[in-house]
Amino acid sequence: MAKHHISATLNGEPVEFLCSTRQTLLDVLRDELNLTGSKEGCASGDCGACSVMVDDRLVCSCLVLGAECDNKKIDSIEGMADGEKLHPLQTKFLEEAALQCGICTPGVLVAAKALLERNNNPTETEVRYWLAGNLCRCTGYDKIIRAVMSTAADMRENAK
Amino acid sequence: MSSEQKDYKWVGTRQIRPDGHDKVTGRAKFGSDFSLSGMIHGRVLRSPHAHAIIQSIDTSKAEALPGVKAVITSKDLKDQPSELKPAGEGMVNYRDMTRNVMAREKVLYDGHAVAAVAATTVEIAEAALELIDVKYEVLPPCRRCRRRDEGRCPYS
Amino acid sequence: MESVEFERPGTVEEAVALLQGASGNAKILAGGTDLLVQLRAHMVEPDVIIDIKHIEETRTLTKNSDGSYTIGAAVAGAEAGDRDDITKDWPGVVEGWELIGSTQIQGRASLGGNLCNASPAGDSVPAMVAAGMTVNIAGPNGRRTIPVEEVTVAPGRTCLEKGEFVVSFNLPARPAGGGDAYLRLIPRTEMDIAVVGCGVALTLDTDGVVKTAKVSLGAVAATVLVVEDAAKAIIGTKLDADAMAALDAACQAACKPIDDKRGTIEYRTKIAGVLGRRAVTIAAERAGKK
Numbered sequence: 351m352a353k354h355h356i357s358a359t360l361n362g363e364p365v366e367f368l369c370s371t372r373q374t375l376l377d378v379l380r381d382e383l384n385l386t387g388s389k390e391g392c393a394s395g396d397c398g399a400c401s402v403m404v405d406d407r408l409v410c411s412c413l414v415l416g417a418e419c420d421n422k423k424i425d426s427i428e429g430m431a432d433g434e435k436l437h438p439l440q441t442k443f444l445e446e447a448a449l450q451c452g453i454c455t456p457g458v459l460v461a462a463k464a465l466l467e468r469n470n471n472p473t474e475t476e477v478r479y480w481l482a483g484n485l486c487r488c489t490g491y492d493k494i495i496r497a498v499m500s501t502a503a504d505m506r507e508n509a510k
Numbered sequence: 511m512s513s514e515q516k517d518y519k520w521v522g523t524r525q526i527r528p529d530g531h532d533k534v535t536g537r538a539k540f541g542s543d544f545s546l547s548g549m550i551h552g553r554v555l556r557s558p559h560a561h562a563i564i565q566s567i568d569t570s571k572a573e574a575l576p577g578v579k580a581v582i583t584s585k586d587l588k589d590q591p592s593e594l595k596p597a598g599e600g601m602v603n604y605r606d607m608t609r610n611v612m613a614r615e616k617v618l619y620d621g622h623a624v625a626a627v628a629a630t631t632v633e634i635a636e637a638a639l640e641l642i643d644v645k646y647e648v649l650p651p652c653r654r655c656r657r658r659d660e661g662r663c664p665y666s
Numbered sequence: 667m668e669s670v671e672f673e674r675p676g677t678v679e680e681a682v683a684l685l686q687g688a689s690g691n692a693k694i695l696a697g698g699t700d701l702l703v704q705l706r707a708h709m710v711e712p713d714v715i716i717d718i719k720h721i722e723e724t725r726t727l728t729k730n731s732d733g734s735y736t737i738g739a740a741v742a743g744a745e746a747g748d749r750d751d752i753t754k755d756w757p758g759v760v761e762g763w764e765l766i767g768s769t770q771i772q773g774r775a776s777l778g779g780n781l782c783n784a785s786p787a788g789d790s791v792p793a794m795v796a797a798g799m800t801v802n803i804a805g806p807n808g809r810r811t812i813p814v815e816e817v818t819v820a821p822g823r824t825c826l827e828k829g830e831f832v833v834s835f836n837l838p839a840r841p842a843g844g845g846d847a848y849l850r851l852i853p854r855t856e857m858d859i860a861v862v863g864c865g866v867a868l869t870l871d872t873d874g875v876v877k878t879a880k881v882s883l884g885a886v887a888a889t890v891l892v893v894e895d896a897a898k899a900i901i902g903t904k905l906d907a908d909a910m911a912a913l914d915a916a917c918q919a920a921c922k923p924i925d926d927k928r929g930t931i932e933y934r935t936k937i938a939g940v941l942g943r944r945a946v947t948i949a950a951e952r953a954g955k956k
Contacts, residue, residue, distance in 0.1 A: 354672060371670040371715060374702065386543035387536020394703045395771055396857075407744065407773040413702045414774070415695070417672045418717055427536035440534040444526050452533030452540075459534060461769065482856040483768020 354417040360385075361429025369416035376400045378416035379426060387427035387456045391485065398484035401457035402426045408464040410483075427456035430463065439463055439501045447489075448497035454486040462498045470505045472498075550579050553635035555625040555642050557617035562646040564613060567625060571641040577634035581642070583625045584612040617646070671714040678804045678833055681718055686806050686829035688714050694831050696724070696740035697774035699767065700783045716831075723833055724778070727752065733839030739778025739832045743790070747772070756837060757952060758846030758865060758945075762793035765850060768857055778832040784818040785859075787885035791818075792865030793848035795882035795890055799837050805830035815882070818889045843870045843877070845953030847945045850884070851937050853928055860885045861929040864917070864941035866949040868900070874955055876900045881913070881946070886921040886938050893920040896942055905950055913946060914939035 353368040360383070367382045376393075379385045379402070391397035393412045400411040403425040411426075430437045439462055442448070449455040458481065465472060465480045472480070477498050478491070486494060532538035569581040590604035608614070613622045625642050629635035675681040685692050693712040695701055696719065704710045718724045724740040729751050737746070743763040746752055753760045766775045766789050780790040781801070795815045803810050806829040814835070817824050826832070846867040852858035863884035869877045881896035899912035923934035 371672040372705065380543075381545070384545070385536070386539065389540070390542070393706055395699055395767065398768065398770055401770055407742075408770050409773045410770045413697075413699050413771075415672070415698065415702070415715070415717075418695070418698075418719070420674075431535050436531075436534065443534050444530045445524075447524070447527065449527075449530065449533055452529070452538055455533050456536045464769075479856060480769050483770045 354420075356416060356420045358419045358421065359423045361425055365424075367416065371415065371417055373416045374412050375402065375404070375414040375416050375419055375424070376411040378419075379411060382416075385426055385428050389453050389456060391453065396483075396485070397454070397457075398461060398481075399454050399457040401460040401484065403460065403464060408461055425460075427460055430459060437463065438504060439466070439498070442497045442501040442504070443494075446493055446497040446500065448493040450488045454484060454489075458484045458486065458494055462494075462501075465498070466502055466505060470502050470509070472502060474499060550628045550630055551632045551635050552626060552628050553632065553639055554623050555627070555639045555644070557613060557620060557622040557624050557646075559617055559646055559648050560620045560651040561649045562617050563649065564615060564617060564624065565645040565647055566643075567645075568643040569625060571643070572625075572627060572638040575629075575634065575638050575641060577630040578627060578638045579630065580628045581625060581638065582612075584608075584614040587612055589614070616649075670712055672717065673714060674717045674720045676720050678721055678723065681716055681721060681831060682804055682806060682829055684714065684716050685831060692716055694718055694778075694782070696776040696779045697742055698779075699771050699775040700779060718831065721833070735835075735837040737777060737835040737837060739834055740776045742772065742774055742776055744769070744772040746777075752837075755840040756793075756797055756846055758793045758848040758867065758949065759790075759797050759799070759837065762848035762850075762863070762865060763790045765789045765848070777835060781814065781817055782824055782826070782832055784820070784822050784824050784889075786818075786821055786888055786890065787860040787863065788890070789848075789850060789860055789863055789884070791890045792863045792882040792884040793846060793867075794835070794837075794865070795892060796848075796865035796867040796880045797837060797846055798867065798880060799835050801832050802834045802836065803830050804833045809833075811836070815890060815892055821888055841869050841878075843872070843953050844868070845870075845949040845951065845955075847948035847952065849941045849945045849948070851941060859928065862886055862923075862934055862937045862941055864938065864945045866942070866945040868946065868949050868953060870950065870953045870955055874904050876903055876905065876950075879946075881917065881942060883917060883920060883938055883942070886923040886934050888922070891920050893917055893942075895919065900946060905946065905955070910943050910946070914943050917942035 353370055355368055357366050367378055369378050379388050388411055389399035391399035395410045395413045402411045405423050439459055461481055461484050477495050567583050572581050587608050590608050592605040594601040594603055613624050624644055627635045627638040673684050691712045692714045695715050695717045719740045724738040726738050727741050728736045743766055746760055747764045764772055777790055780788045799814045800811050801814055801817055819825050848865045850860040850863040865882040868879040871877050879897040879900050881893045883891045895916035896913050899916050900909050903909035918935050918939045921935045921938050923931050925931050
């Protein structure tokens with residue numbers, strides 16, 4: 351059958367792509383649009399490495415069909431920095447060494463940003479629950495949680 | 511611990527990892543992030559049984575599927591003598607390793623690789639897996655080490 | 667490769683026509699958190715996927731003038747959790763809903779999908795049953811409304827006929843002196859499948875005596891159970907120790923669980939009683955019990 355012609359907004363820019371019904375948003379990002387920052391860890395919504403925002407809602411892009419994305423607003427890790435200027439979470443992850451191999455990092459960052467935009471004063475428990483769907487197999491979670499908490503503290507300080 | 515303080519250039523300092531910037535921006539390229547023209551894709555057929563004798567593997571239909579470039583089974587891996595050989599930092603028994611990489615006369619666990627396909631697309635590779643006909647004689651799983659004494663150990 | 671059609675009907679009628687017209691296998695797509703996994707694993711091989719999210723009715727959560735709610739089948743758990751009204755009126759219903767998977771899953775997983783996936787352990791279902799929710803189903807012969815507990819007939823199977831799909835849910839107004847709760851036990855703190863789930867909705871009179879109650883258990887039988895004996899055990903009481911013991915025993919007696927890696931029959935049965943007592947205690951507190 352004919353492929354679906356989808357128009358969407360990706361990281362603030364208009365984008366068009368063709369996809370078959372079976373292609374997920376993750377497949378589209380990686381294979382059609384060559385944005386490989388979102389990773390495929392499990393392809394079943396367990397690991398969170400493919401986390402993106404669709405219409406300002408945090409989702410696993412492996413559980414969204416590309417064909418569903420017509421007129422949607424999609425934000426991926428590639429849109430997180432403002433040109434060469436890193437987002438405060440990205441800077442903090444570097445400073446706090448909250449990454450090693452880097453496979454889970456894009457998904458963790460997208461998810462953490464979604465949390466801090468809702469709540470810039472989360473408890474550690476809230477951060478841990480929010481990020482429960484982002485699995486990391488090498489860094490360990492403490493440094494990640496610490497970096498998110500520390501970014502939140504900076505954001506509150508800057509907001510004063 | 512020595513109380514003597516010494517200024518080191520790196521030791522005791524916190525460094526920003528050199529690959530960090532690429533990793534927090536999603537620019538870092540991992541193996542699966544590369545896409546090259548003419549690239550072929552591999553998929554592995556795995557055992558649905560924890561313990562079984564492989565009676566036969568028929569790959570002819572998979573090989574005939576357009577787009578399939580290669581199908582391999584343990585027959586394509588040379589059998590190795592059972593002996594420890596130096597490999598990197600440790601010693602390895604290549605007989606055991608070969609049997610783990612791809613099941614030979616028996617599958618030893620659920621998920622043990624039985625065959626592998628390379629094809630022009632992932633979809634064709636997955637379709638080819640379904641065309642591989644493996645005949646198993648299913649055996650009871652071995653769950654205790656001392657079963658070895660009873661002659662039921664999968665490794666015996 | 668077998669190709670799959672993709673349709674985005676804008677009305678219920680179009681969706682029904684597509685479902686009816688599908689030669690073989692049509693699948694409804696709402697949140698996709700079950701469907702896409704099944705598609706990937708080749709557990710389902712649909713000819714057509716019908717995305718119902720362009721039908722206004724499936725995407726809206728409305729508080730009606732009488733205090734009741736109409737909830738679209740494709741509304742995601744996180745969307746309900748962001749609403750102060752329903753969270754305050756029916757905390758138990760929203761709790762169950764928001765326990766489905768991670769933050770990412772909650773942003774997509776729908777109430778209709780969690781019900782129609784027909785898992786015995788679906789976290790949204792016991793609290794919906796306890797709250798007395800009903801389902802609005804559309805099909806070739808028009809609409810029908812049935813209680814939530816009648817939808818699932820066996821693991822993975824619903825009572826929906828060919829051409830039918832769930833459009834929305836009805837949640838009654840929170841009654842005076844009403845409270846509800848959902849509790850589940852999983853082997854870890856988050857992101858797992860219920861060993862036992864228990865939903866309770868009850869009302870208390872001004873003296874703290876239980877007037878009405880509905881108790882529902884998940885993951886302890888092929889389908890979610892309504893435990894009438896558990897409700898009877900507490901109605902007319904002030905939830906004293908004897909009533910709670912009778913409730914515990916009734917919950918245990920209703921269980922027909924399986925052994926699996928998450929829990930044995932004995933464990934599940936015992937836990938059903940424990941969760942029954944705890945969920946009733948929380949629901950009663952929410953109903954204003956001193």
